[in-house]
Every structure is written in C-alpha cells, then in structure tokens.
Amino acid sequence: MADIRPLDGRTAVVTGAARGLGAGLAHQLAARGMRVALLGRDAATLAEVAATLPTEAGVYEVDVTDDRAMERTAREAERALGPPSVVVANAGVAEGGPFASSDPATWRRVIEVNLVGSAITARSFLPGLTRTRGYFLQIASTAAFGAAPMMSAYCASKAGAESFARSLRAEQAPYGVAVGVAYLHWTDTSMIHDVDRHPVLRDLRAQMPRPARRIHPVDQVASWIAQGVDRRSATVYAPPWLRLAQAARPLFPPAVTLLSRRRLSRLPDTPLEQTGLLGHGGRIETDHLARTHGSDPAPPSRP
Template sequence: MSNALAGKVVFVTGASSGIGEATALALSAEGAQVAVGARRAGRLESLADRAPGEVLTLELDVTDQESVRAAVAETVERFGALDVLVNNAGVMLSGPIVGADTTEWTRMVETNLLGSMYTVHAALPHLLERKGTVLQISSTSGRIASANSGVYAATKFGITAFSEALRQEVTAQGVRVVVVEPGFVATELAGHITDPAMRTAAQQMAATMRTLQPEDIAAAVVYAVTQPEHVAVNELLIRPTDQTR
C-alpha cells in the first residue's frame, strides 16, 4: 500500500465487478478512502473485505437521480469530502438497429450517458471545493462507431462530448476531467448482450486477442489521478495490442 492518494476521497460507480471493482481496489491500495456504489450491492461487501483501506459500500442506481444524490451525500458525510469521481457504471446491449428492442436503447442511454451526467452533477460542488477530478470510463466505441453497436457508441460519444464541455467549464477552477477509453477488456460487459448471435460474436472476437484485464485499466486510472495538480491527463485510449480497431 502506498500513500499517493492519502487523505483523498474517491467515489467509484459500477464497482461490483470488472473495471470498477479493480479500480476501487487499486485506489484503496494508493491510500484513498473509497466509496463504492452498484445496483448489486451484495457484491460490494467482498470488495470491501479485500481492500487494504477503508471502503464505504453503497447501493446505487445511477439512472435514479435521488439514488445518486444520496450516495454522494453519504460519501461526503462519512469521509468529509470528495476528491475523485470515477464514473464507471455502464451496460453494453449490442444489436442491429433494424428490429431492435428499443427498451434496451433506453437502458443504455439512461445508464451510460444520463447516469454519468447525474453523478457528475451531484458530485461537482464537492469536486470544485477540493479542486478534484472527474474520471469517465468510456470506450473505443466513443471514437469509432461500429455496425450493431450504434446506440452503445452513441452513449460513449455522448460521454466524450459532455466531458469536453465540462472540462472547458471547470478546468480554470482546478477540476481535472479525464476520459479513459478501453478496448476489449475481460469483464462481464459482453454478458449483458441479450441477442445470442451478438453475444457469441463478441465472445469470438475477444478470443482472437490478448484482451486487457480490469487491472490494466485500473492502473491507467491511478496514473491519471496521481499526476501533479498542474498536469491534466484529459484522455487515455487503451487497446489490447492485438486489437485493430
């Protein structure tokens, strides 16, 4: 355990598995006090048991503004401040546009895009006070849209646009905004896909390469948030070496 983030308070959404879980553990190992939120709150207790530092577990639904505001308020009440927000909660429900179940579009927009916006909105007053950091977990799909992933890509492009506007609004006040765009990562994300053909295609594509591990992305997050205050790492694109797009 190091002390790079000693005295800092971090809130990580979507922390019940994958990138969120790995990031919470990595930030705890750097000395941060960490609040973790997820819909599957039962999984967070295991994370807290494995973390080297103090962890606050919170049941969180980022699509519900009241849930988001309550989680941020409880974090600040417990730890006295908020220095870093890691917006990681998200779903990927790939499929063709023709004949799509549009309720899945709504779920992606509400979780991936609106959810991250709601969390930024709730956390921002505290981050401004501490000259903190907003870190958005996006995707390579936020740079390159692909067939059968149109709405997922739209949510990730939206995160990039929102983050750049936010950066311009708050950077002069000392708040840093970071967008991390992972390629293929070995997580549960592809398991969310309800279309069997698309789920199989995602699994087959991942099998053709040495996929990233959640810890690889967590290491990038640690790098970004531990830079000196005058250094803003605004964007990190991280692909497996074997990924061509």
Template structure:
C-alpha cells in the same frame, strides 16, 4: 503532519476494471466511496472491499443519486459502470436504448453534478471510462456507441466548465477488455471468448491510476488503449 487521505467515489467496483481499480486504491491507503444498486449488493461490496463506504443508488434510475450524502471533499469520481446490449437499429427496442442511455450517460451526468462541490473543494479529477465505441460506431453497436459518444460530449463540456475550479476531466477509451461484460458481448455476437486475446483489466486500472496521480501542471484529456 500526515497527509490527508485521498478520497475517491467509484461506480462499477463490483467487477472488471472497477474492481481492480478499487482494490489498488485501497491497497495504497486511499479511501473509497462505492455505489451499489441495492442493499444486498452493498453488503457484498462491503465484504469484498473492506474499509470502503458503500452507498445505495441504482444507476438505471439516475434520479436515485439525488439523495446520496457524499463526503465534503473528493479527489476523484471514476465512472466505471456500464451496460451493453447489441443489435441493429432495425432490431433494438426502445427499452434497450433507454436502459443503456440511463446507465451509461444520464447516471454519470447526474452523479457528477451532485459530486461537483466536493470535487471543487479538492480540485479533483473526473474519470469517465468510455470505450473504443465512443470514437467509432460499428454495425450492431448503435445504442451502446451512441451512449459512449454522448459520454465523450459530456466530458468535453464538463472539462471546459470546471477548469476555472481546478477540476480535471479525463476520458479513457479502452479497446476490448477481458471482463464479464466482454464475455457477454461475445455471447451476443455468437463468438468464442478468449480472455487472453484482449486487454487485461489490470492494464486499464493502471492507466486510470496514472490519470489520478498526474501532477497538477497538466491535464490528460483523452487516453486510448488498444489490444496488441
């Protein structure tokens, strides 16, 4: 009897680390359920990653995930979507704080909650793509770092809560990675951007694959990557 295909729910598959990870999972025969913020974006994702199921939910409005119809079983949920707006505490608007909190923290919590029955059914893994900013906050990064520190707290609490159900939870903390977001961060910082100077998204995707494929006798709770 052939093995049951593994099924993964993935956010942020449109670019960067999420896009590389989605491609790798499809290439090895896994099934993907992707989230897109609009019907138009869903069509683009379906064309770019053929064979994927694409659902529409806008992570800037976390309550939009409430109506999603998810598979009965999920082997993983990978939260790879995120936004960053830099600025000092003296400069950042309420809107900048709220937007980042909604996408980077509240949406992952809401999506994980509705996915838990499916994750428990397959003793699946939750991967939260965090950041070095989730461990150390630097000047100009207050709002973004606060969301990522919150994401670490979410992961730590969820790990303890779901251990009795066999659900594993891993936080991944990449340093600066050569993605479109990193290019935008450099623009906000007023710095020259050289993609070759940073971690490549393929490297982070490989680390996440390692987490997803980890044998059942262990949990990889926290994984940090730094540019060399």
C-alpha cells in the same frame, strides 16, 4: 521532500464498483491510500469488494440514473468519508443486435445508464470536487472512435459521454477541477464474455487486426487507468497504444462500414437477434426494466 502519495488519505468515488473494472479501480485507488465510496446496484457484492480493500470504504446501493438518490448518496458519502478528490463515472451497460428490431426500453436504458448516469454522477459530486479541486474521470470506450454495427446504443452513449466530459472539462477549468476521458478497448469482464457468445458479434470482433481484438485483463486495465488518475490526465488510454488511434479517427467510420457490408452480407443463415443487456450488470438492469415496464422487454444474455 516531494509527496510521492498525493492521494493518500483522500476520498474516491467509483460507480459500477461491484465487479469488473469498477472493483479493479477500487483496489488500485485503495492501494494509493484512498478511502473509497463504492456505488452500484448490488449491495451484497459491493460489500464483498469493500471487505477486500486495505482502506476505509463505504457501500452505497444506488441507481446512477436517479437524480435524488444520487444527490442523497453524495451527501452520505461525504459525511462518512470526506469530500471526494476523485470521482470515476464507470457504471455502464451494453446490448447488441440490429437497431431496427431493438426493444425501445432496452435501447433507451443503455443511453440512460452510460450517458445520463454519468452526467448525474458529475452533478451530484461536483460540489465536493470543487472544494477539493479534484478530478472527474469519465470511462468511455473505443466505441466513441468509430461506431460499430449491432451496438448502436452503446456506441451512441459512449460518444455522448466523451463529448459530455470534454464540455465539462472546459466549464470546470476555471475552478480547478480536472476532467479526464478514459478510452478502453476489450477488457476481460462479463460484458465481453457475453459478446463472444453471440455469433455475429464474435465474428465482427474476429475481423479486427490482431492487436485490436486482444482482450486485456481487468487488473492491467485498472492499473493503466489509475496511472491516469495519478496524473489527472485529460485522456487515458487502456491499452496505451490506443493513443495512436486518435489520429486515425476520421478513417474509422468508412472502414467500419466497408467491413460491415462485406461481413454481414455473408451471414444469411445467422439470425441477427437481440442479445439483451450484456453481463452481470445487464442482468440487474433487465430485472429493473421488467419491474418498471411490467414485463421483460428483452431477454438478458445468459451463460
């Protein structure tokens, strides 16, 4: 009889698991019988997520951009839960605003978390994935398709994360480790809620075709991604119709430029201000930057 629960009893690692999509993925993978290592910056919230899972879970408060801390966490998680069969590099932050007036530390932090943090996650857990011939999934975005104005750091980081994962896929193929890229669109998280509080970003999103501006529930997006994990898919689309957008990728940059030229020029009375790091995760990262640099480099977006 075929094994209809191939992930049952195995171990998954999810970064950025304290809330939003990371927490949703943890629930999806636990429902498949997996033990789950929850990684993030907020131990208390991670513990709340762990308490709701039907399987064994470990809580690891860690900065994904800290090489040594991540290597230590990988060892601890493997001792407690076993070698990972699935690793999801989900941790991410975003900011909005004109690049010319962006705060260098804030802009750099988006790149560090979204791109460098994903690479560190892969490096830390690859030894375990190699032993299990497991699956590494990089959470990317439609921001990798066509770079949007006012989101330069986020778009650059997601395009970089996509390329990193594709390179890693080729390297790991001989060793039986599968690598996938998940392309997400608008997902109902605190990051998106903060985007819509800023007039310019809200206006730019409103100009998209109706299907492209729809916001999808976290549980639905997590379900789509978990189905990709089941299949060890090279590409995962959430929503699935994004697969059709791949063929049109060469058209996106000129279309975005044309739209931006028209819309931004009509907003002379709207200040093009920095949003700060968006969402709950962004506020945690803002506090981190304040401690690191001795002052708040850019105010976080608040409700």
